[in-house]
Amino acid sequence: xxxxxxxLRNELWKLLINPGTYIAAFLFLLIIGFFFQAILxxxxxxxxxxSPSITFFRLWFVPVFFxxxxxxxxxxxxxxxxxxxxxxxxxxxxxxxxxxxxxxxxYLYYLMLWILxxxxxxxxxxxxxxxxxxxxxxxxxxxxxxxxSGTLFLSLGIFASSLTRxxxxxxxVSFSLVFAFIVLGSxxxxxxxxxxxxxxxxxxxxxxxxxxxxxxxxSSGVIDTRAFFLFGSCATAFLFISILVLEYREGAC
Amino acid sequence: xxxxxxxxxxxxLHKRYGKLQAVNGISFQVSKGExxxxxxxxxxxxxxxxxxxxxxxxxxxxxxxxxxxxxxxHPHDIKRRIGYMPENNPLPQELRVKEYLKWxxxxxxxxxxxxxxxxxxxxxxxxxERAKSRIIGKLSKGYRQRVGIADAILANPEVIIMDEPxxxxxxxxxxxxxxLIARLRGKMSVIISxxxxxxxxxxxxxxxxxxxxxxxxxxxxxELRKTFINFTSYELEMNGKPVDLSxxxxxxxxxxxxxxxxxxxxxxxxxxxIRIQGKRDYGEILFDRLANNPLLRVRSFKRKxxxxxxxxxxxxxxxxxxxxxxxxxxxxxxxxxKIEENADKRDTVKAVx
Numbered sequence: 001x002x003x004x005x006x007x008l009r010n011e012l013w014k015l016l017i018n019p020g021t022y023i024a025a026f027l028f029l030l031i032i033g034f035f036f037q038a039i040l041x042x043x044x045x046x047x048x049x050x051s052p053s054i055t056f057f058r059l060w061f062v063p064v065f066f067x068x069x070x071x072x073x074x075x076x077x078x079x080x081x082x083x084x085x086x087x088x089x090x091x092x093x094x095x096x097x098x099x100x101x102x103x104x105x106x107y108l109y110y111l112m113l114w115i116l117x118x119x120x121x122x123x124x125x126x127x128x129x130x131x132x133x134x135x136x137x138x139x140x141x142x143x144x145x146x147x148x149s150g151t152l153f154l155s156l157g158i159f160a161s162s163l164t165r166x167x168x169x170x171x172x173v174s175f176s177l178v179f180a181f182i183v184l185g186s187x188x189x190x191x192x193x194x195x196x197x198x199x200x201x202x203x204x205x206x207x208x209x210x211x212x213x214x215x216x217x218x219s220s221g222v223i224d225t226r227a228f229f230l231f232g233s234c235a236t237a238f239l240f241i242s243i244l245v246l247e248y249r250e251g252a253c
Numbered sequence: 254x255x256x257x258x259x260x261x262x263x264x265x266l267h268k269r270y271g272k273l274q275a276v277n278g279i280s281f282q283v284s285k286g287e288x289x290x291x292x293x294x295x296x297x298x299x300x301x302x303x304x305x306x307x308x309x310x311x312x313x314x315x316x317x318x319x320x321x322x323x324x325x326x327h328p329h330d331i332k333r334r335i336g337y338m339p340e341n342n343p344l345p346q347e348l349r350v351k352e353y354l355k356w357x358x359x360x361x362x363x364x365x366x367x368x369x370x371x372x373x374x375x376x377x378x379x380x381x382e383r384a385k386s387r388i389i390g391k392l393s394k395g396y397r398q399r400v401g402i403a404d405a406i407l408a409n410p411e412v413i414i415m416d417e418p419x420x421x422x423x424x425x426x427x428x429x430x431x432x433l434i435a436r437l438r439g440k441m442s443v444i445i446s447x448x449x450x451x452x453x454x455x456x457x458x459x460x461x462x463x464x465x466x467x468x469x470x471x472x473x474x475x476e477l478r479k480t481f482i483n484f485t486s487y488e489l490e491m492n493g494k495p496v497d498l499s500x501x502x503x504x505x506x507x508x509x510x511x512x513x514x515x516x517x518x519x520x521x522x523x524x525x526x527i528r529i530q531g532k533r534d535y536g537e538i539l540f541d542r543l544a545n546n547p548l549l550r551v552r553s554f555k556r557k558x559x560x561x562x563x564x565x566x567x568x569x570x571x572x573x574x575x576x577x578x579x580x581x582x583x584x585x586x587x588x589x590x591k592i593e594e595n596a597d598k599r600d601t602v603k604a605v606x
Contacts, residue, residue: 006359014347083343087404090307090337091360092329250309 003093004101011105021109028067028113035059036120051133053121057142057219061182061212064153068178071110072157073171075102076246080165085250095246099158099239107154114146137221145218148228149211151235153178155242162242162249181234185209259318260285260412260442261306266315268301268466275301276312277466283459285411286439290457291446292565298466299446300340303414306444307337319412333362336405340416342398346390350381350400353389354407361408375403378436380429394421402430406437413443419452431456450561460561462568470568474561479532481567482559486512486528487539492521493549501546502527505539522552 015021036056043052076099079085088098118139125134160174161167184191188206192198207213214227261283268276276298283289291299304310306317308328317324319331345353351372358368376382379399384392389400398421405413418434419427427449434456437443447453453460454474462470462477470477491498495514502509506529515524529535536556543551 002362003360006356010356013352014345017347082346083339083341084345086304086309086339087337087343088360090309090332090335090339091357092332092362093360094329 001097001100004097007093007097007101008104011101012108015105015109024070025113025116028063029116032063032117033120035062036117036124040124051135051138052124053135053142054138054219056120057138057145057215060142060146060215064149064182065175065178067110067113068153068157069160069171069174071106072102072154072161072174073167074161075106075158076161076242077164077167077170080249081167089250095243095250099162099243099246102161103154103158103239106157107150110150110154111147114143114150118143135221138219141218141221141223142215144223145215145227148231149215152181152231152238155235155238156181159238159242159245162245182211186212259283260287260320261289261444262316262318262321263302263306264316266302266305266317267313268298268305268310269313274466276305278315279463279466279468281461281468281471283412283442283444285442287459288434288438288443288445288457289459289461290453291444291461291463292448292450292453293446293463294569297463299463300416301466302463303337303416303444303446304339306412306414307335308332309337333408334411336408336410336413338401338405338415338418342401344389344397344400347388349386349388350392351376351385353400354403357404357407363408371407371409375407378406378433379403380426395423395426398422399426399430402433406433406441409441411441413437413441415443415445417446417448419447419449427452450565454561462565464569470564474564477561477564477568478559481564483532484528484530484559485533485535486526486557486559487536487554488557489525489527489543489554490522490552491525491543491549492517492523492552493546497546497548498525498543501542501549502539505535505542506533509535509539522550526557 036052039052039055039059042048043055048055076085079088089095121139156177157170157174160177161170163173164170186209188209189203192202192206195202208226208230211227211230214224214230217224218227259282261281263282264280266276266279267274279298279302281289291302293299301310305312306319306324308324308331311325320334322330322334324331348356354372354375355368358372363371376385379402381396381399381403384396387396389397392400398418402415402418405415405418419430422430431452434443434445438458445453445457458473460470460472460474460477461468470481472480495511498511498514502511509527509529511525512528513524513526517523527539534556540551540554543549543554
């Protein structure tokens, strides 16, 4: 892992000097800002069961759908398309270092975007000036969940990007994978009814794979280790497969 | 362990992409400090061979060794010993030249204390000092090409592999690169591929001509001429009629012919090329006869070195013929015999025609 930090630094530097990074961040915050504003609007008009922060975390998957493909589709596909992967892989770097550096660069950017949305909550509490509304645990739980689940979504994106040389295909594949994981994972129980006699393990699996439900736990302040296990293991698996794909296609060991 | 005799050894290398046999049994050796030129038409297997040598592609069968280390078993070790510039010279568009080289120097494991010195050295060698803080994507092609070359020689590797390094350069830059490559002679082994034949001839000690994934010619430019060029030609500037010249030539040797008779200049002198089949030297006697012929006035006379183009065309043409005749699987030795036979046949046909 000698070159990991050299590669990561270069990836982050490329993000920093790219105007696209700032434009994407601005648009992301703009869209999330509108969401938050709409939630507050609703909160002001009608009494709600939960604080606006918790409602905000209910909608966490919407930005994930479009942010993850946009963040990761470039990573390996673009290097392959422009041919720079060839100069990269003929230096003494390993495929593991390349994949992990791309993953962590994307992950840090993803985290940064979410951390910036923290300012919305801060602004809200500053203006609301109501200590009754102030409950930090759901916010901590919510952001923790976003950080943990981010590992899996980013690794899905990196995996999609490692498969192809076309950014468009990488984007579509990564959107489909993220979509499948969130939507199918959360609805396994409903889908199991097509089976005439659903086995008992489906229910257990559905419980584990229900990423929406996990978010509800976290955003109500319940830190559930099952989610850590689910996302950690799946992220590791997909990163591992990406490394294998890169080794196979680019001949690096 | 004593150092291996050859820095690059390739034994019976094959590479197959589905049905396409891209490289079909290539073998060659390069000794330390030698500069080798790869020649061949597009799609001949030059880039594939180079990629296999760098460990980027894997061969279907055969052995490639860099500094005695097999590439397929120790790809990581050989990557510390090579500098590679791929075809089309891909570079990150958004970085600045110096930034890019600094990053590459780190990846190539140049010790931190030598890094800046090395970078300044290659910047100077490749005449990039003026462009060092410019963004690579905004550089002209010549500059970008030199950034690629600077990167290849950055870590002072034992083997340098460059796929078409002089493509897109202006004559001034071509000379610069040629000097640069010449300066590497004796220190590093260099493999370059190029379509610019005089370029290869000027800078390379050994030329390997590849066609259809096979080596069709190998050796120094001199040896290649010997193998592939089966005629001797002379160039002269002469004032006189072609008929008189033909008569004079007939007296020297019956099969000596005028290959080319140029337009006369204002003083009535034309450039004439005379060719005779086979490697026979008639220089002295021919000069004597022409000089003493009262109908002809000769201003200059010299033996003409066959251009490498002729060698290249002859070598690749031969292999086309072998592909046609050589449908059966035969050993490479038999093949070579056949090539010779074919060539002889063709030459006779030509001579008769």
